[in-house]
Amino acid sequence: MAKRVLFPTSYDEETRIWSGMRKSPLYDSNCSAGELFYMTMKNWPSQVIQINHEDGRKLTNGEMRQLATRLALFFKKEKLTHKDVVGIIGVTSTYVAPLAVACFFNTTPFHAVNVTRDAKVVKGLFEVTKPKIMFCDGADYERIKEVTQEWTPKIITLTGRVDGVLSIEDLLKPTAEEHFYQPEKLAVNGDQTALILCSSGTSGLPKAVALSHKHVTGITSFAISTDTILTQASIDWATGFIAMAASIMCGFQRVIFEGPFNGENFITLIKKYKVSIICLAPWQTYELFNHPLATEEVFSNVRCAFITGGWISAQVLQRGQSLMKHGMILFSYGCTETGAITANIDHSQDNNDNNVGRLFPGMRVKIIDDQGNSLPHNKIGEVLMDIGSKWMGYVGNPVDTEATLQNGWINLGDLGYFDDDNNLFLVDRKKDLLKYKSCHYWPNELEQIISELPEVRNVCVVGIKDPRYGDAAGALVIKKPGTEINEQEIIDHVAKRVVVDYKQLHSGVKFVDELPQNTNGKIMRSLARQVFESRII
Template identity: 40%
Template sequence: MFEIDASIGATYDADSKEWLGPKFVDFYDHNASVGRILFEQMRRCPHSICQISDSEQTSLTYEEALMQAIRVAEHFRKLGLTQRDIVGVVARNTTHLMAVALACFFNGIALHAVNPNLEEKSVKSLFETTKPKYIFFDGQDYAKVERATNDLETNLYTLSNHLSKVPSVKDLLKPTGSEHTFTPAILEDGPNQTLAILCSSGTTGVPKAVTISNHKRFFDMFHFLNSEDVFFVLSTLDWLTGLIMLIASIGFGAKRIITERPFDAGYFLKLIPEYKITFTIIAPPLLAVLLNHQSITVEKLDSLRYLLYGGGNCSTHIQQGFQKYLSHARMIFAYGLTEFEAVLTMNCKLLEKPQAVGRLQPGYKAKIIDESGKRLSAGEVGEICCQHSRQWLGYHNNNVATEAIYKTDGWFHTGDLGFFDTDGYLHVIDRKKNILKYFGMQYCTKEIEEVIVQMPHVTEVCVFGISRDDVGDAAAAAVVKIPGSSLNAPDVIRHVKEHFEATYKHLHGGAVIVEELPKLGNSKLNRKAIKEMFLSSQTRNSNTVF
């Protein structure tokens, strides 16, 4: 065994061909629930600001936030909810969502969060899987939620935009008289008990319900932050980043800024200086939008200490261009998956390794395998597999999907292709499903996207395959241009031809210029929807070329 970097303790075992992160030291009691830890932390800083909602213009101290959470938790107990029950939310980031989430954590009740932008059939499918006893939602989604749950024995409560005919979370915020004697519940199943149920990305169909356990890694994931930091993330609680930011901000005793408004570059650039935000997480496609926004300046991003991005590809062109607007903030590229319940790697040295997703975080293992399962060495491309010391509880009530990704030996099969370099940095090439074949020749969609996004007037791009019986997967592209630009589809096709000698990497499927690319709730590109949009444009969009 030899060390990759002794300063962080990362190692590579040449015999097993496994990469190992530094040793992990857990500072919390093994059996302490996430709810217990957050409860104690909130008591330590009662007068500090816990949460500010910009869209609702509300502010809560830790003392106020804790009191609200306790009251909801006590009402849950009076309603007869047990640790075998599930509470659902279909919600944006509004003021009282935190109280409901913390009440679940305090009581050991699993919180099932569903994205409010999902269509009705997906909401219905997810809740039919978990069958929550109570569901909290925003009033504007009443019709969708009511139809999606009318076959379930569940009780509906509004979180915002309250309705006269539906009970409200405010009914659960009334004083109980016993708030000061409240104590969090002891977990019946210990740290392996389900904390939350989130959504998989759903890029290839209906999202799956991903279980998240009561482990403590949420508290050390961003060890470089402290109580002076101001957190901001657009992700709702159904995404891992949204859950992590709620838990981590409270764990550090920091301030968290929320908004129910969707991403808008001008609004984002207004929030950063207004609240002196120091830490934010953003999806790579939004970096491109921000970089090309007319109002971006160094001054507007001056308060940032760290900007973390991940969940998709980010070209060196965009990465380096954005870095110029960060006077003293560090950009961090992170890689992980919801099913892993954590960030697997982080790259804090983008100038040295601009295309790497980083080194393994403490306590994690990884290996690269080929299609036969053979373990590969540094520099060899294969499927990325990862492992931690916890047992994953799987997709809720879906053993078939669980077994497809999580093997009996405890290894997660990510479905991503990549390799480790000799310095121990992981490089992600693409999703296995995005490796396509044209006349039997494999090509990577990411490689073509990297070339297109370097065009002067391009802000976003998505490349995918159009299946044809005679050739296989013909590459096609949907491109967003800078407003006012004269860029057209033939320009894109010509640019790709000029940069790739290999003809199978050309855009044989065509190109289309669009105003925006459909995205998922966490701002990742919705490749399925983009491809459907492209196909429908073949007969009606004159700016499509084949």
Template identity: 35%
Template sequence: MLDLNGNPTTSYDARLKIWSGAKEQSYYNDDLTIGQIIFRQLQSEPQRIFQISHSENTRLTRSQMLVNAAKVSEYLRQQGFSKETHIVGILARNTTHLAALGYGCMFNGTTFHAVNPNLDERTICMLFDITKPQLLCCDAQDYDKMRNVAKALSAKLLTIDGSIAGVKSILEVFKTTLPEDYKPESFDRGIDRTLAILCSSGTTGTPKAVTLSNSRKIFEAHSYLSLNDVQYAPSTLDWLTGLISLITAGVYGTLRLISKEPFSPAHFLTMCEQHSISWAIVAASHIAMLANNPDVNAKQLRSLRHLLFAGGHTLVATLEKMRSYLRGDGILRNAYGMTELGTCVSCNYSTHTKPSSVGRLMPNVRMRVVNETGESLGPNAVGELYCEHGQHWSGYFGNAVATSEMRDAEGWFHTGDLGYFDEDNYLHIVERKKDMLKFVGMMYYPHEIEEVIAQMPQVAEVCVFGIWNEIEGDAAAASVVAKAGCQVNARNVQDFVAQKISVDYKHLHGGVQIVPVLAKSANGKVNRHAVKAAYLKSVEHN
């Protein structure tokens, strides 16, 4: 529900100190899965173009997508995928047939576990070892990464984009014969069945597999979408925004635009001009890249009616510049959410008047602000944000302890974010309570890099932190204390990390300083904030 200015409505209960989004009733029966809902939508107007791949120059009609997805579903049935514990692993980019694989899993009620293809092989192995998929699907270019994983899990391999000799491809799956009376699988309370598993990490950096149900929350926040919309999201299926884009296109029948190329301002502008994108959800860093690109102009972006961004902080000046290229206020929106909740928690339609806010709460979402003693706080008081959405959550796959830490017995998710609500019921995020950082769209934990640096025989102590810029995010930087009598320099440390860590986003792009001591708190623990402050002060003076 929106107010007269087009913003979500949020109310505050001063007695309970709880903020609540509008109460709305779902249109869908609780027994339906999202796969069944999408199956019905794809049956209408079968010759209408459903998906365009800009990078591959392919087009698929609704009928073609429906048949391809149904054949994936039938193939899974023939392979014995009948239980909720039967899992398909996916490591893939946004190519032509990824959607059919995703929808096919949904049609069959088969959970898929999506992992980012840019991760290092060790992390990929750790993540898939949690869920132990029986079938692993990847692009041909990632076959070498996945071959060892498949062997360790005794899993079959399937290529989605490209082919490998001796490995089944999705094009062969599309040759599966469909029964004339084919229908998606149905279940009692399909809404509660696990739909997908995405990746997250705890404060220790240990990978966790986040289950997502067939909750309507994942798409109903975008019910304003229509058949005339052209949707685009650069994120792959392992990101919540990528999953939201896949599902909303299927539910609302929009035209789905994809590209396997990573986001760049030039690429995005070209697609906007050629395909008239009306809805896009991108990272906060992408907004900064666009706004500060000298080649951008309003004419290129005139088709945009909904430009959502999430996943980071954006400077007010950047928002103002970005808005100047759009057709009006309310197009540029800052969304806040988390994978565990499987939805946008809030959305700011008023970035022109409340640029530092992530907006008001979405329908059927409740939130509390809690201090360190567990006391609920009122407006303009900073505390940890607890969130509740009334939907089933199966927790972290195979990790009951972490599940109980994330969601308490009363159903409140402990987000780990510090924030507050202002007097107009707009939510503001102050900082992460946890140490997670994000650089060029990839999450990492400082302690992961600290453990590597600590392997250097010359190092006594180390503290890693993020140096933020709005284009790339938090570049890892380190303050290092050498052991007595040992010599170590910044280049030694940077080279050691680059040698030991295969992925570039965990390298020390923020720099290294050799210091005599690290700032510590009263209990003797390294004070990361104080160490970072000393680092920045030293850089400023130099």
């Protein structure tokens, strides 16, 4: 049976580079995202592009443009330019999208951080960009005030009110200037920073990823103006931002809601709003397609499920495809730095779990060995990517930027190979970053916590693939001679030291006499994972 593919991928024998289809720019390379959004919303003012499930409020293009214009005029009065930053941290709510669009109008980059991150991480991220104005929920005002006390930005609430503090609604009153407003022009060119999202890097802490206006205007979408899209991803995650930006550029409806992902609620929303496009993380995909209420009828109107953000079992994709008889399940490999790189729509029984498919248009990839030599088909090496536009790097972090960007190619440390059909297979991570329920964590942090216990001589934390949630942490532990400690005591110690769910030892603890090491005494984490898995009964 012929393999199902979405895009053709070609291979150049001489350069040993794989390429997606040629991608022609639709807009001038020096057009700002704000100019593009402004004209799109102006041309189709009555098109509904956002529905807030919490209160039923709908925003049309015209209303979104009006709100964004008023906020942009406020930024102008505050003398914000392209050299400044606006901070955004809050739940998904009505005014988040107009706020982001206003930043594009004024060519002032926004830095979005997830509201669930702990205070130390939030502080570390915003210390890099030092926003002049911070938007947060009223319930988080005191936390954000403390986090930003070193540079004291103006803080404005997105939801809720705090006595003596501006609310975003205070900035949305009609003005005479709005009728004549035009978005600011780019001060430099299309490579100018448009927004800053968050990713994790080699230091173990999340990094601020700068993305350009050219990157935003180059977003392509599978959705059209008659579609309705649903995702739990918030604007600080690349998928959430892309869904918002594409809904404006293409004019389709986007349903937003507050709170964590819940399979039953998601199914309710799919049915209520006749959703045709869903965007999911792998663990959400597992919960959705395996929910007792998941039926063919529920997904009868869904024509595309876009899944990205980590490894997923082929069995889960096959289960989803059995429910979506008339739709397409698209599993994608990508990251904040690059956007979507590959697409795999082949979920047949013989498909490999590590097959992430073929390249998106405009993408180029090469596989290199430890000496930097380009490798041919079926040879495993580091995966390097050329996204077709200049990558802006990590804000305030030239060391990691230089390490990641190698002669114009982005190297995130993933190991993989292309098969003879030009499908990309990912086999491991050269870097140790793990992901559980869409949240990154570092095994080293958990190892340090476990090593605090006096009974522990050595420890190695590995990520065990969970078909629901991703990399579930498990610990291989060597006890000190003459001491006793059990699995539950170690699990409880970690639980006391880290309160977030994604850093817990969901795969448990296994006791061993030795850890796999190389000749230099360095623990080989990939082999340690195999040892852990071999001891699972």
